[in-house]
Amino acid sequence: MKRNIFTLMVLLWMGIIFWFSAQPADQSERMSLSVGHVAGLLFVDGYEDWPKERQEAFEEEIDHGVRKAAHFTEYAILGLLLTAMYRAYGHEGERLFLLAAGTGSLYAATDEFHQLFVQGRSCQITDWMIDTCGVAAGGAVMYLICRFAKQRRRRGQQSVKNT
Template sequence: MNYNIRRMIFLIIALIWAIVIFAFSAKPGDESENQSIKVGMTVCNIFVPGFDNLQEYEQVDMAKKIDYPVRKTAHATEYAILAGCVLGAVTPGFIRWKNGLTAICTAVIYAATDEIHQLFVSGRSGRITDVLIDGCGAVAGTLIILLISRIIVMCGKKEN
């Protein structure tokens, strides 16, 4: 695929994903909490044997107990995806460390602006720890893509 077309596709996906992140952050605190509790209920339903047999209030209590890790995992995942899309937009072919650094920095800067945005949303707050978690997600996403690309290159060399 032509580099410019691929770059444009990744750039559009990155922009759409940034809008998705913005939309999640624009939800008031109680709506965001309810959404993450629903995700927690789904996670418990999948991983906790007998979860369906619990009373509804017990299910909600269990979902609330894992709310914090669910939210922080979501933060990291959002920014891993964003960094991956930015990496695709700035990489001409073989991924270099500078491209990875650009993707990580872009994601962290966006994370910081997102936390500032949350200061203006009812029931939400901006936290530096969330920027750090988002940054860790961006680093993890970038490293995973770098690792996969190296494996693909190494497999290609073995075939030749």
């Protein structure tokens, strides 16, 4: 059952990534600028009182960073999910991490290729590298969580045996 759930979650998340990548450049830019606007509201004192032109300049100034952070984050989530899925299939240790990172990196490469066919978008090797780093980071976090949980279970079993 876990296998099916994690596999479905991976496929759904890949679909979400595909949907984001299928957005034409103008739509994608509007989306990331709106994230920049929310960031301004949340993190910049007095942002809501700024003139509209100053807000737009701020949003455009941070747009590149917002886009790169989005790439990293969406693929970090994929890395978490892939690691959980492969673990549910019985993989452990380095093999678990390598399978998740490899699968995620391959998906990132196909995603960048896909963008060649989307209006105003392009295939960027730097985006693939950021995506791959995100997958590796997410996979590493999930790997460490699984390892920590396994150690806790062992300690719990040992304390039960000692009583």
